[in-house]
Amino acid sequence: MKRKRILVNAYFAQNLGDDLFLKVLFDRYPNVEFHLLTANEKYKIVFQNYRNVKIIKTLSVKIGNRTVNLFNKVHDCIVKYRNYNAFVNIGGSIFMESVGWEKGLKSRRHLPEKFKKVNKNTYIIGANFGPFEDDLFMRKHKEFFASFDDICFRDNYSYTIFGDLENVRFAPDVVFSLKSKYSAIPGNNRVIGFSIIDVEKRKGLKHYFYKYIEKMSEIIKNYIDLGYKIKLFSFCEKEGDLRAINFLLKNMESQYAKQVAVVSYSVNINKFLDEYKTCETVIGTRFHSIILSLLFNQNIFPIIYSDKSYNVLRDINMESNCCFIKDIEELDVKKVIKDSLDNKLANRSLMLESEEQFRKLDLLLV
Structure with a gap:
């Protein structure tokens, strides 16, 4: 055939x-x-x-x-x-x-x-x-x-x-239906992940770049002081994620910066996901950092740069604990640490519901 x-x-x-x-x-x-x-x-x-x-x-x-x-x-x-x-x-x-x-x-x-x-x-x-x-x-x-x-x-x-x-x-986002070992629930590794983006490249957000970097740096240092390991994730180098991460680290005190690991995606999806799922909590700006954390049953505090993120959080009744980048300067670090605790996806049926994305294509291909 x-x-x-x-x-x-x-x-x-x-x-x-x-x-x-x-x-x-x-x-x-x-x-x-x-x-x-x-x-x-x-x-x-x-x-x-x-x-x-x-x-x-x-x-x-x-x-x-x-x-x-x-x-x-x-x-x-x-x-x-x-x-x-x-x-x-x-x-x-x-x-x-x-x-x-x-x-x-x-x-x-x-x-x-x-x-x-x-x-x-x-x-x-x-x-x-x-x-x-x-x-x-x-x-x-x-x-x-x-x-x-x-x-x-x-x-x-x-x-x-x-x-x-x-x-x-x-139907819910396609990535909710990611299969195999990546659906495993991570252990308590006392690792905090941060998805960082280049705000300067985002329409209407350019003037928030320094405020965003300063707040992310402040949150990172607070977690380090609490004894956590830190991983900064670049989802797309072309769109400036890695540039923003490097700028953040360059302007952070060396005693903190040397304790931060950088994970940058290029061509190896599995390696990136293996690193990502070690995090117990993610402070996520990238849209799919939020989706992955919900999928992996991680604690999540979303930083909203686009309405698309808020719309999805609203669809799943998780829009309460988040912050828009335009409000980043007023964000209380203690609130982030508190609100991210056990802020997880309750409706695990989303994983099955997301497969509806392919329902019509299934009729042709399965």
């Missing part, structure tokens, strides 16, 4: 959260062949142990400070759409309003339209919508979404915007 074949579009920036989406997808369908269209050569290493994953290299050029993917110019020559069973767009914050979004949407339409012309199914898995300010942005995306066979959002906020479309559903 011929192996089914899927063309996958994702965010190929070696961002742990997005790479975990791909890992869950590949693990769920081991007998399906997945083709990834990316100019990032590192993905040959990230998924080198998956025999069902192949990289189809696209072209990119440097224009000024921007890297532009020439995907639309070349992929019609290298992709034979009839040879695929479906197109899957999997990712989290992939529908955010930004400058030039109209051109981006035009480019995004290309692949689904090609697949529909040859009567092949198209899917969007795991996304959230926004943030956005322009109603035109929402209306144009509604037209775009209507052409897909199935769209499963990861938060109720996004679902309610497009819930009148019959092909739109909601």
